[in-house]
Amino acid sequence: MEIKKDIGLKDSLTIKEKRYRNFPMVPRVIFGRGCFDQLGEILMPKRRHSEAPFIFLVDDVFEGTSFVDRIPLIFNDLVVFVSAEEEPKTVQVDALVGRIKTEFNELPSGIVGIGGGTLLDLAKAVAICLTNKGSSCDYQGWDLVVKPSVYHVGIPTISGTGAEVSRTTVLLGPEKKLGINSDHTTFDQVVLDPDLTKGVSKEQWFYTGMDCFIHCIESLNGTYLNAFSQSYGEKALELCKEVYLGELSPSESRDKLMMASWHGGMSIAYSQVGVAHAMSYGLSYLLGVKHGIGNCIVFRHLEEFYPDGVALFNQMMRKQKVHLPSGICSDLTDCDYETMISVSLGMEPLWENALGKDWRNIATREKLKSIYSRI
Structure with missing residues (x-):
């Protein structure tokens, strides 16, 4: 676009200014085999108080396994097991947000997604919709989110989707499949533990x-x-x-x-x-x-x-x-x-x-x- 600026010369000059997008990046990431076991100490400074829990959205393939015992639950933290058999849906997001708001008197300290792209996308979407009114389908598109999301952490247990680093959470809505593309979507923390991908078919x-x-x-x-x-x-x-x-x-x-x-x-x-x-x-x-x-x-x-x-x-x-x-x-x-x-x-x-x-x-x-x- 063209902008006229007075730069103190006799005549103003027409300067062509090219605009670049200022995209967000994940501010904190930890990588290494076994680093998942540091999750408790990572989350502790983000806990507001004992009545503001962390909500862990976990792929249900881990339900009943020893992995669940490694999740650092304290106070009234909640684990919700979610099936990844189908693509993440806006109705799923809305149901999870409704459940969290019903069970707790205030916003949680944060959302932690543990699983593949489906769980990571759900975690990002839930974090957004806890602070933004309406249905998640209202935010499918580009830069429609108004308020920052709650603190949210992504922990991939399968590699390839890139959901752990992207500013998009792709959801299947009533009328379309489209991402919530927003600067508020990106995770605040990512935990990259290659050992968590063992056992993938x-x-x-x-x-x-x-x-x-x-x-x-x-x-x-x-x-x-x-x-x-x-x-x-x-x-x-x-x-x-x-x-x-x-x-x-x-x-x-x-x-x-x-x-x-x-x-x-x-x-x-x-x-x-x-x-x-x-x-x-x-x-x-x-x-x-x-x-x-x-x-x-x-x-x-x-x-x-x-x-x-x-x-x-x-x-x-x-x-x-x-x-x-x-x-x-x-x-x-x-x-x-x-x-x-x-x-x-x-x-x-x-x-x-x-x-x-x-x-x-x-x-x-x-x-x-x-x-x-x-x-």
Whole structure:
């Protein structure tokens, strides 16, 4: 934009000023095998008093396991086990917020999310909606959140989503699948303990890891690319290659994939994702396909947009002996296709990053239907 400034000269000068986004970053992060056991001392200074609990939202795969005994509960802290079988929903967020407000007389000291992307996104959304009125679906979009969230901590138990570092919490709402994209979304503290990813199934390890890989491909090939996002994206891509094409020990693989996830999330924080993510939102909204596998299913059909990335993806699938489902769109109606296409095309920043300002002339409804029909 153009701004006229009086700089003390005889005539005022017209100065062109370029505006840059001032994105937030996670202010505190701890990394290392076994660092989860320092959580109690990390949370203690953030406890306001004994009647202001910490609420732990934990993946229900840990219910009844010894891991629960390691959660540093004191006073009236509450553990809520949540299933990650489905994508996080706005109704889920609203229900959790309602429960917390009903059971406690004041705001909690904080929210701690322990799990994969679903639990981390739920934790971020609940933290926001405890201080902002209305339903979580009111905040799906970009920079709609008004008040800062309560203190919130992210502890990933699977690597790849980048949810631990992003300013987005992706939710399935009544009308759309869309993130709460806000400066208030980012975690205040992240705990990166690679040991917590032990026991993840090979399929899930691949799907979420490929979410990170696809982040990198879409960021590095996008029109929003800049030196900041490029440096993170290139490092994440290098780490993904080591993990999925190399010969690492299990502990090395866990360490490197956790770092790949962090770097991949940072890359898209300062740029954006692209075609695979935009189209996977349509699959998720209509068919309930989970995010990681949805990205994989779409990405292998995107040679037109990411030829080198798709070739590398196929190489990783062969190396890891992973097979993806096919024909999931074969029985859809024209109305179903229109729904998926509308949801996908609603992700305008993703399409602009992928294809530029003229993206609407490339990503036509006919083009998207031809891709979906092959899935």
